[in-house]
Amino acid sequence: MASVVIIEDDQRIRQLVTRVLAGKGYEVDGAATALEGLHQIVQSSPDVVVLDMGLPDLDGAELLKMIRAVTDVPVIVATARSEDRDVIRTLDAGADDYLVKPFSVEQLEARVRAVLRRSSAESAAPQIVVGDLRIDQSSRVATLDGVLLQLSPKEFDLLVYLAERVDVVVSKRQLMAEVWRQPYGGSDKTVDVHISWLRKKLGENAADSRYLETVYGVGIKLVDPT
Amino acid sequence: MASVVIIEDDQRIRQLVTRVLAGKGYEVDGAATALEGLHQIVQSSPDVVVLDMGLPDLDGAELLKMIRAVTDVPVIVATARSEDRDVIRTLDAGADDYLVKPFSVEQLEARVRAVLRRSSAESAAPQIVVGDLRIDQSSRVATLDGVLLQLSPKEFDLLVYLAERVDVVVSKRQLMAEVWRQPYGGSDKTVDVHISWLRKKLGENAADSRYLETVYGVGIKLVDPT
DNA sequence: CATGATATTAAGGAGTTGCTAAGAGTGATG
DNA sequence: CATCACTCTTAGCAACTCCTTAATATCATG
Numbered sequence: 001m002a003s004v005v006i007i008e009d010d011q012r013i014r015q016l017v018t019r020v021l022a023g024k025g026y027e028v029d030g031a032a033t034a035l036e037g038l039h040q041i042v043q044s045s046p047d048v049v050v051l052d053m054g055l056p057d058l059d060g061a062e063l064l065k066m067i068r069a070v071t072d073v074p075v076i077v078a079t080a081r082s083e084d085r086d087v088i089r090t091l092d093a094g095a096d097d098y099l100v101k102p103f104s105v106e107q108l109e110a111r112v113r114a115v116l117r118r119s120s121a122e123s124a125a126p127q128i129v130v131g132d133l134r135i136d137q138s139s140r141v142a143t144l145d146g147v148l149l150q151l152s153p154k155e156f157d158l159l160v161y162l163a164e165r166v167d168v169v170v171s172k173r174q175l176m177a178e179v180w181r182q183p184y185g186g187s188d189k190t191v192d193v194h195i196s197w198l199r200k201k202l203g204e205n206a207a208d209s210r211y212l213e214t215v216y217g218v219g220i221k222l223v224d225p226t
Numbered sequence: 227m228a229s230v231v232i233i234e235d236d237q238r239i240r241q242l243v244t245r246v247l248a249g250k251g252y253e254v255d256g257a258a259t260a261l262e263g264l265h266q267i268v269q270s271s272p273d274v275v276v277l278d279m280g281l282p283d284l285d286g287a288e289l290l291k292m293i294r295a296v297t298d299v300p301v302i303v304a305t306a307r308s309e310d311r312d313v314i315r316t317l318d319a320g321a322d323d324y325l326v327k328p329f330s331v332e333q334l335e336a337r338v339r340a341v342l343r344r345s346s347a348e349s350a351a352p353q354i355v356v357g358d359l360r361i362d363q364s365s366r367v368a369t370l371d372g373v374l375l376q377l378s379p380k381e382f383d384l385l386v387y388l389a390e391r392v393d394v395v396v397s398k399r400q401l402m403a404e405v406w407r408q409p410y411g412g413s414d415k416t417v418d419v420h421i422s423w424l425r426k427k428l429g430e431n432a433a434d435s436r437y438l439e440t441v442y443g444v445g446i447k448l449v450d451p452t
Numbered sequence: 453c454a455t456g457a458t459a460t461t462a463a464g465g466a467g468t469t470g471c472t473a474a475g476a477g478t479g480a481t482g
Numbered sequence: 483c484a485t486c487a488c489t490c491t492t493a494g495c496a497a498c499t500c501c502t503t504a505a506t507a508t509c510a511t512g
Contacts, residue, residue: 127321169366192471193470193472196470205470214469216379218379221366380501381500432460
């Protein structure tokens with residue numbers, strides 16, 4: 001079974017996560033400090049690392065760099081809401097995924113599973129094709145009828161999430177949790193606005209939709225109009 | 227196991243790819259020319275096609291179009307030109323993914339697997355079929371004789387609940403509890419109304435019912451009329 | 453045929469969605 | 483450091499859809 005190292009200074013969180021993941025069959029090692037965590041990683045060479053960015057003894061980004069210098073192990077970063085902007089930068093520093101505190105243990109486990117699945121599948125960044133819509137995740141480029149779409153980061157992420165699930169209805173709550181990483185608060189209106197912007201850039205609107213279909217009272221889905 | 231056709235004029239590359247993929251358990255057919263490749267595709271109807279765009283006898287885009295005219299098989303394009311415009315154009319000609327030469331065989335295999343995973347995921351849909359009635363829960367689409375039914379959220383949920391229990395009589399109280407999530411209060415009248423609406427959209431009524439049969443004093447059941 | 457159960461239609465209010473616009477935050481630039 | 487361009491979030495109203503209630507008609511059963 002897969003092994004996980006969790007680096008988190010709050011003992012309550014660390015123990016909770018450890019217990020739950022261990023119950024799911026993972027082999028879990030905990031570490032309360034950056035140095036201890038680094039030691040654990042070198043020692044046990046885990047399949048995934050979960051890293052809290054708010055460690056007392058060392059800046060999270062710093063530790064991430066040190067981990068990257070040693071190994072290619074996938075790292076999931078956990079961060080408090082206020083550090084949101086920093087995280088997006090540290091993602092470029094080599095994190096594979098991130099979570100915003102507070103997060104549920106179920107969410108964490110889902111991310112761990114996703115990272116494991118990706119790393120075992122060689123993570124081929126696939127072209128997604130839906131009708132005349134093409135999305136290249138590795139270059140973050142989307143085209144419609146061969147014409148480049150000027151999408152903002154969130155718009156692109158949203159489009160990718162829906163395009164990975166063509167025809168499947170996704171609720172706004174789920175989008176808030178998965179695309180915005182805000183499982184709890186956060187009003188759904190933000191999703192509405194981004195959907196509206198996407199529609200405009202796709203050359204459609206709610207009344208006359210080709211790709212983005214709202215399912216009243218449930219959510220939204222991306223469909224192949226052909 | 228999955229079968230692959232590779233169309234590539236360079237014999238060295240063709241043989242290398244063939245050998246490696248065959249070693250991984252794929253059934254591989256090679257072709258050195260466009261015509262030969264087309265023949266192979268028609269003959270063996272493979273699961274994936276790997277197509278070199280720089281063939282001597284026919285322009286790659288041309289061949290791609292011909293392939294598309296014949297079949298929907300996923301095509302991965304290998305191209306020497308790395309310019310974005312070229313890539314986008316070939317993708318719009320109907321390719322599913324692309325590789326820029328020189329590529330490693332591991333890369334190719336990852337793409338092949340990704341394409342196969344995608345096309346196999348498409349066919350797996352949890353659909354409920356009752357007579358000429360088809361219900362897809364994930365996309366929340368219901369069709370009767372292939373014609374789309376315009377159902378409201380509650381109507382859809384109600385239909386799903388009954389369709390999951392074909393031939394089983396369900397009481398209104400149970401429906402109030404399970405579909406409406408109101409185990410206690412709430413008058414059963416609401417159910418009557420929704421049933422009536424469903425009947426209308428299914429092209430029937432209580433006096434002359436095909437799918438929705440009332441069992442007097444007990445409840446209602448969905449039956450297969452065939 | 454009397455009675456309670458079911459069918460159907462109509463209408464109001466509750467809730468959902470669409471879209472515009474304004475404000476706050478960020479990063480780049482001179 | 484001021485300014486500019488860009489993005490995301492929030493607010494708010496209009497437009498729309500849906501659910502429930504109510505009223506009336508019809509039906510099944512003893």
